[in-house]
Amino acid sequence: MTVSSYCPAPLLRPGVWCEAISALDGLPGTAKRRDGYAAPGPGAAIRWIRAGARTVASVLGPDQAESVLDHWVDGPGSQEAYARLRQGKPCSLTLHPGIQHLTWQARPVRFLHLVAVNGRPPCGSRHRLRLLLTGRPTDAR
Numbered sequence: 001m002t003v004s005s006y007c008p009a010p011l012l013r014p015g016v017w018c019e020a021i022s023a024l025d026g027l028p029g030t031a032k033r034r035d036g037y038a039a040p041g042p043g044a045a046i047r048w049i050r051a052g053a054r055t056v057a058s059v060l061g062p063d064q065a066e067s068v069l070d071h072w073v074d075g076p077g078s079q080e081a082y083a084r085l086r087q088g089k090p091c092s093l094t095l096h097p098g099i100q101h102l103t104w105q106a107r108p109v110r111f112l113h114l115v116a117v118n119g120r121p122p123c124g125s126r127h128r129l130r131l132l133l134t135g136r137p138t139d140a141r
Helices: 042-057 062-073 076-086
Strands: 012-024 032-039 091-095 100-112
Touching (some): 042 091
């Protein structure tokens, strides 16, 4: 029997971990993770950040919204961030709608492949990927 018959999938797979974090301006310790996404690659990570920035741009002032849409969503900003992720470097985008700032950050990682044991999910039935994507603050879990 070969090793591949014991472990059909690789133990580690490359990906990009993305987070959306909000904090009140000028108040340390108020940062909260609002959302997280395990992207399979840099392209998916950039699409996730662009979607969030596009949504928030609707509540920004006209000058900041135009800057975000022209530079980051539709322009070279997202291409530069994509290149950074492909080089193994992190990237981020921070917007300031009102008294808080929102930061989307992405960094290359290696995800550990978890397997089902005895027909059960790897982390039990209460830990599913959908819980990660709910957007609830970290301290609410």
